[in-house]
Amino acid sequence: MxxxxxxxxxxxxxxxxxxxxxxxxxxxxxxxxxxxxxxxxxxxxxxxxxxxxxxxxxxxxxxxxxxxxxxxxxxxxxxxxxxxxxxxxxxxxxxxxxxxxxxxxxxxxxxxxxxxxxxxxxxxxxxxxxxxxxxxxxxxxxxxxxxxxxxxxxxxxxxxxxxxxxxxxxxxxxxxxxxxxxxxxxxxxxxxxxxxxxxxxxxxxxxxxxxxxxxxxxxxxxxxxxxxxxxxxxxxxxxxxxxxxxxxxxxxxxxxxxxxxxxxxxxxMLEVPKQTSPPTVEPVHRKEVVRPPEAKSASKATPGQAATKSPRIIPWGWLVGVLLNYLFIGYSLAMSNGSLGAWAWAGAWAGAWAWAVALGGGVALAGAGNVAVALAGRVAGGVAVTVVWAVAVALAFGGVAGVVAAAGAMAWAVAWAVAAAAAWKKLLESFNKFHTFLILAGVSSLGLGLGWIGHWVFNTRS
The missing domain is CATH 1.10.510.10 (Transferase(Phosphotransferase) domain 1)
Structure with missing residues (x-):
């Protein structure tokens, strides 16, 4: 027992x-x-x-x-x-x-x-x-x-x-x-x-x-x-x-x-297969994504020398195109006289700012690269300025001449919309949205102002 x-x-x-x-x-x-x-x-x-x-x-x-x-x-x-x-x-x-x-x-x-x-x-x-x-x-x-x-x-x-x-x-x-x-x-x-x-x-x-x-x-x-x-x-x-x-x-x-x-x-058979860690993406991200290709060489430091900061990239060619287009718009608007000219000038100025705001909104909505939404913002901005400018030109010339002038204005609108969109894209590579907005709005305003001054100088001499 x-x-x-x-x-x-x-x-x-x-x-x-x-x-x-x-x-x-x-x-x-x-x-x-x-x-x-x-x-x-x-x-x-x-x-x-x-x-x-x-x-x-x-x-x-x-x-x-x-x-x-x-x-x-x-x-x-x-x-x-x-x-x-x-x-x-x-x-x-x-x-x-x-x-x-x-x-x-x-x-x-x-x-x-x-x-x-x-x-x-x-x-x-x-x-x-x-x-x-x-x-x-x-x-x-x-x-x-x-x-x-x-x-x-x-x-x-x-x-x-x-x-x-x-x-x-x-x-x-x-x-x-x-x-x-x-x-x-x-x-x-x-x-x-x-x-x-x-x-x-x-x-x-x-x-x-x-x-x-x-x-x-x-x-x-x-x-x-x-x-x-x-x-x-x-x-x-x-x-x-x-x-x-x-x-x-x-x-x-x-x-x-x-x-x-x-x-x-x-x-x-119970062991979990060992996985090799993927290479860190931080250096690649910094060199290939954040820094534009032109800035790579400038960011590399030679032995014993500190690395220099990547320079800001400004698309001067595209900005000059925007400036010339707005100069023509300003000159055309200044050709009208009296209150009509004042209203056309105010409309064009408001259109320039509306275009810049809409363009900025389109890019902001685009987020991580939604090209369709960004394009919609750019088109919205272009339409805002085009409508104001075409109406102003049509009123200034009147009749058939006004319709022809309005058609020309639409053609110019396409030209500066393309130039402005390209300038915006280039500027975003080095500047944030707020700074890009200020640069484009400033160039547009400068173009309008120079066009008006040019018209005034030519009229004074004649």
């Missing part, structure tokens, strides 16, 4: 507190180590196995694996439970291990549901690394199901309760047939007692399936004997990545030869 609470072992060195679990081979107890005042776990073979003719083989295997785990504990692994000692209490052999506080993976899923991919993959990788150490030492855990994986509060997972001696005990007594392990063992373990590393790969992949879906996977025996299909985890939780979905299905391949043949190979 299992030891009762308060049972003292090793002359009072350990005191039994409770039974943590009982399987086909062994019983696991939580006990208090009196001298160090700490909790430990004590695992023993089941008492009824003593009547089995192969009982001595079970004990020899139990001691052998316990000694191997004790040697591993001399260089402790952070994700493998530490083994403290082996001793015999009467006829019962005992393996003492560290007590790991926290909740096991079964409890975590029961309390929280399916766990986030990033969180659980991190923990499963830790357990996989622990199993790699065991495999290198010639051991296979064979029981890496969610109940034997403890999740600590420091985001560390610990592998506990090794499946000691399961290779030789009767399969009907094996803990792999317990409800807690149902669905996590490959069929070759359940039918032939396999102790190949591929057994641990299946167990851990099935554990990962359970953690990310919150559902137990279809048992390997049902898949093998009844041809029941395993539902891919991504069909249960659509947010699971394709990479994780493939890794789980590969690790749970029904036949051992179809799985990765080493734990390292399977863990590699």
């Amino acid at each position: 299992p030891w009762a609470k308060g049972q003292q072992l090793q002359n009072g060195k350990y005191v039994i507190e409770e039974v943590l679990g009982q399987g086909g081979f062994g019983i696991t107890y939580k006990a208090l180590q009196i001298e160090l005042n700490r909790h430990v776990v004590i695992k023993t073979p089941n008492e009824y196995l003593s009547y089995d003719p192969d009982y001595q083989k079970y004990i020899e295997r139990f001691i052998e694996e316990g000694q191997i785990l004790a040697r591993l504990s001399q260089d402790p692994h952070p994700h493998i439970v530490g083994v403290i000692e082996l001793f015999q209490e009467g006829n019962t052999h005992c393996l003492v291990m560290d007590f790991v506080p926290g909740e096991n993976l079964f409890e975590a899923v029961r309390n929280r549901g399916a766990l986030p991919e990033a969180e659980i993959v991190h923990c499963i990788r830790q357990i996989g690394e622990a199993l790699c150490v065991l495999h290198q030492a010639g051991l296979v855990h064979r029981d890496a199901h969610p109940g034997n994986i403890m999740l600590r509060k420091n985001d560390k997972a610990v592998l506990i309760d090794f499946g000691i001696a399961k290779q030789i005990i009767p399969l009907t007594l094996s803990s792999t047939n317990r409800a807690g392990n149902d669905g996590f063992a490959p069929y070759e373990q359940r039918t032939r007692g396999s102790r190949e590393p591929t057994v641990d790969i299946y167990c851990l992949a099935a554990t990962l399936y359970y953690a990310v879906t919150g559902q137990r996977p279809t048992t390997s025996l049902a898949r093998k004997l009844d041809n029941t299909l395993l539902t891919p985890p991504k069909e249960i939780i659509s947010s699971i990545s394709e990479q994780l979905n493939r890794a789980i299905l590969k690790g749970m391949a029904l036949e051992a030869e179809d799985r990765p043949q080493s734990m390292q190979s399977w863990l590699a």
Whole structure:
């Protein structure tokens, strides 16, 4: 019978507190180590196995694996439970291990549901690394199901309760047939007692399936004997990545030869491919976008010499074209006399400002390069001036002459609209919208003024 609470072992060195679990081979107890005042776990073979003719083989295997785990504990692994000692209490052999506080993976899923991919993959990788150490030492855990994986509060997972001696005990007594392990063992373990590393790969992949879906996977025996299909985890939780979905299905391949043949190979399937960082765009942006091509050479500094500031680029040719066009407009408007001339002059002046404002509005609306909207602003500005100027000229000349003059005015309007639009584009490369507006409005006003002065000078001399 299992030891009762308060049972003292090793002359009072350990005191039994409770039974943590009982399987086909062994019983696991939580006990208090009196001298160090700490909790430990004590695992023993089941008492009824003593009547089995192969009982001595079970004990020899139990001691052998316990000694191997004790040697591993001399260089402790952070994700493998530490083994403290082996001793015999009467006829019962005992393996003492560290007590790991926290909740096991079964409890975590029961309390929280399916766990986030990033969180659980991190923990499963830790357990996989622990199993790699065991495999290198010639051991296979064979029981890496969610109940034997403890999740600590420091985001560390610990592998506990090794499946000691399961290779030789009767399969009907094996803990792999317990409800807690149902669905996590490959069929070759359940039918032939396999102790190949591929057994641990299946167990851990099935554990990962359970953690990310919150559902137990279809048992390997049902898949093998009844041809029941395993539902891919991504069909249960659509947010699971394709990479994780493939890794789980590969690790749970029904036949051992179809799985990765080493734990390292399977863990590699869980790794996120490393992405090379793209080259920084800041230097390229500064040289190729912000600075105009003509300013590149001026912005480069020679050794020992500070870099000079890029000069402002002013489209003198286009601005001269705008000036000449407005000079002609001013001269034409000044040819009318009296109040009509004053009204025409005022209309042209207002048109110049309306054109500049509309042009600026069009570019402002254009934002990141919407050419159609920018063009609409320019056309709106051009129409504003053209209408004022054509009406003024038609009124000044009257009759057929006025219509002809108005048609000429429209032709000139197209000319200066093209020149002004090009000038605006060039100016924006070096100036902000407000400064560009002031430059164009000033050039337009200067052209109108010079046209009026020119007409006045010629009329005075004649």
